[in-house]
Amino acid sequence: MTDTIQEASPSAMRFPDSVAFNGFFAPVRIEADVYDLEVEGAIPADIDGAFYRAAADTQYPPSRKEDIYINGDGMITMVRIKDGHADLRTRFVRTRRFELERAARRSLFGAYRNYFTDDPAVAGIDDGNANTAVVWHGGKLLALKEAALPYELDPVTLETRGIYDFGGQLSSRTFTAHPKIDPLTGELIAFAYNSSGRPDNEILLFDISPSGVVTRRQSFTAPYSSMMHDWLVTRDHLIFTFSPMISDYERMKTEPQYFVWDPSLRSHVAIIPRRQGVGGIRWFSAELAMETHSLNAWSEGDRVIADHFVARSGWFSQFPKTTEGILHEAPPIAHRWTFDLSEGAGAPVSDGPTYQSHRLYDCPGDMPRVDPRFLMSKNRHSWIGCLDLDLGPMPDFGPMGPPFNCLVHLDDETKQRTPFFPGPDSAPEEPVFIPKGPDAAEGEGYLISVIGRRKLNRNDIVILDALDLGAGPLATLKVPFRLRYAFHGTWVPGEELP
Numbered sequence: 001m002t003d004t005i006q007e008a009s010p011s012a013m014r015f016p017d018s019v020a021f022n023g024f025f026a027p028v029r030i031e032a033d034v035y036d037l038e039v040e041g042a043i044p045a046d047i048d049g050a051f052y053r054a055a056a057d058t059q060y061p062p063s064r065k066e067d068i069y070i071n072g073d074g075m076i077t078m079v080r081i082k083d084g085h086a087d088l089r090t091r092f093v094r095t096r097r098f099e100l101e102r103a104a105r106r107s108l109f110g111a112y113r114n115y116f117t118d119d120p121a122v123a124g125i126d127d128g129n130a131n132t133a134v135v136w137h138g139g140k141l142l143a144l145k146e147a148a149l150p151y152e153l154d155p156v157t158l159e160t161r162g163i164y165d166f167g168g169q170l171s172s173r174t175f176t177a178h179p180k181i182d183p184l185t186g187e188l189i190a191f192a193y194n195s196s197g198r199p200d201n202e203i204l205l206f207d208i209s210p211s212g213v214v215t216r217r218q219s220f221t222a223p224y225s226s227m228m229h230d231w232l233v234t235r236d237h238l239i240f241t242f243s244p245m246i247s248d249y250e251r252m253k254t255e256p257q258y259f260v261w262d263p264s265l266r267s268h269v270a271i272i273p274r275r276q277g278v279g280g281i282r283w284f285s286a287e288l289a290m291e292t293h294s295l296n297a298w299s300e301g302d303r304v305i306a307d308h309f310v311a312r313s314g315w316f317s318q319f320p321k322t323t324e325g326i327l328h329e330a331p332p333i334a335h336r337w338t339f340d341l342s343e344g345a346g347a348p349v350s351d352g353p354t355y356q357s358h359r360l361y362d363c364p365g366d367m368p369r370v371d372p373r374f375l376m377s378k379n380r381h382s383w384i385g386c387l388d389l390d391l392g393p394m395p396d397f398g399p400m401g402p403p404f405n406c407l408v409h410l411d412d413e414t415k416q417r418t419p420f421f422p423g424p425d426s427a428p429e430e431p432v433f434i435p436k437g438p439d440a441a442e443g444e445g446y447l448i449s450v451i452g453r454r455k456l457n458r459n460d461i462v463i464l465d466a467l468d469l470g471a472g473p474l475a476t477l478k479v480p481f482r483l484r485y486a487f488h489g490t491w492v493p494g495e496e497l498p
């Protein structure tokens with residue numbers, strides 16, 4: 001399974017004729033300021049803050065025509081909402097990669113994370129593109145990509161301030177795109193994998209204080225070098241799901257695709273006590289499956305409960321080649337896994353202690369959100385993106401697997417499931433929760449989500465009552481052009497903005 005590195009003409013300013021670069025998913029590349037978006041309905045007067053989202057928006061045609069969507073350049077959207085008005089701003093993150101390619105007027109970096117496919121002119125420079133998530137911590141707005149270090153942005157102008165390694169405190173070339181903010185302590189709990197900048201088996205852990213000081217640094221050894229995208233954190237434990245989406249340094253020299261699914265291997269779960277640290281690690285044997293994104297987790301004595309989306313396959317929309325050829329991608333389904341820590345093993349085991357598993361909801365979905373003030377403790381409310389064919393047909397397949405056609409509110413107390421269906425040919429992105437205020441009850445607030453209007457080739461941004469999705473949007477913000485499909489976003493209250 002080798003693939004030659006394809007050279008594009010140095011002057012070819014034309015994107016490939018593939019699903020990742022055409023139609024609704026064609027690169028947008030517009031850096032815009034739209035003052036006062038048109039509004040249908042009324043923006044609730046108590047909303048004051050900024051919604052940020054990170055997208056991949058490819059600046060130059062890739063050097064390899066089969067380039068994947070997640071290899072695009074970071075494009076950040078900001079929607080500043082105040083006094084019933086909404087202003088929109090979009091800016092590329094000026095990564096080193098972006099600046100070098102702009103100066104050369106062509107792509108210089110090759111396949112995702114595989115520097116053997118890069119132009120020799122950029123040897124030794126990472127391909128970090130800051131396109132996956134935006135996090136607000138310690139008064140800093142960070143654009144994240146798990147293959148590289150964060151970039152700091154100005155939270156008002158979105159101007160790029162540069163690479164941010166917490167003042168030199170990270171002993172790592174990478175940093176997760178899914179750090180977790182502890183709502184009680186304000187700490188940023190984070191990890192890094194392949195932190196040497198190439199495949200390796202070490203996982204680094206960081207506790208970072210509310211002011212950005214790394215107060216603890218630990219490491220442990222993974223069963224293999226693999227994609228570690230999301231994870232779970234409770235008040236008492238860290239939970240890692242290892243799945244055989246494998247990376248291998250020797251293979252990188254002949255195979256451009258960085259991750260390859262190897263179904264001959266097992267999945268594993270590691271649970272680490274937060275206070276004791278890696279010395280107390282417990283291992284469980286898992287079904288062959290991949291955690292795509294996590295909802296929330298909590299600890300109850302010796303029990304750990306983890307709610308997350310799990311797919312019984314690798315992430316083939318981005319990394320289609322496996323050790324067994326091309327397999328069928330299974331969609332992620334929300335599951336609750338319950339662990340008994342007293343049964344855990346001291347080292348990874350292929351056939352050892354396992355856990356109880358049940359489905360939270362039957363429809364395929366992903367991109368979950370909870371009220372961030374209730375992260376790490378037992379929560380009642382969750383919101384997810386879903387594909388429910390009882391509500392309407394599936395929007396056209398995109399470059400990121402099956403699209404959603406609705407958002408769903410899961411109430412873990414009443415077990416009620418309430419969908420919001422945005423209409424035909426419309427696909428919602430990850431919902432972000434806006435609390436009504438610091439003292440509001442769990443779930444009391446709004447949900448904001450960008451809706452792709454496929455046939456109209458543009459977007460709406462809906463604001464919903466988070467506990468009454470069935471009532472439809474309170475406000476619909478009309479974006480007069482198309483935003484490229486994004487991954488993860490965040491909400492920053494107005495009083496925290498400069």
Ligand SMILES: [Fe+2]
Pocket residue numbers: 177178229230293487488
């Ligand atoms: Fe993610």
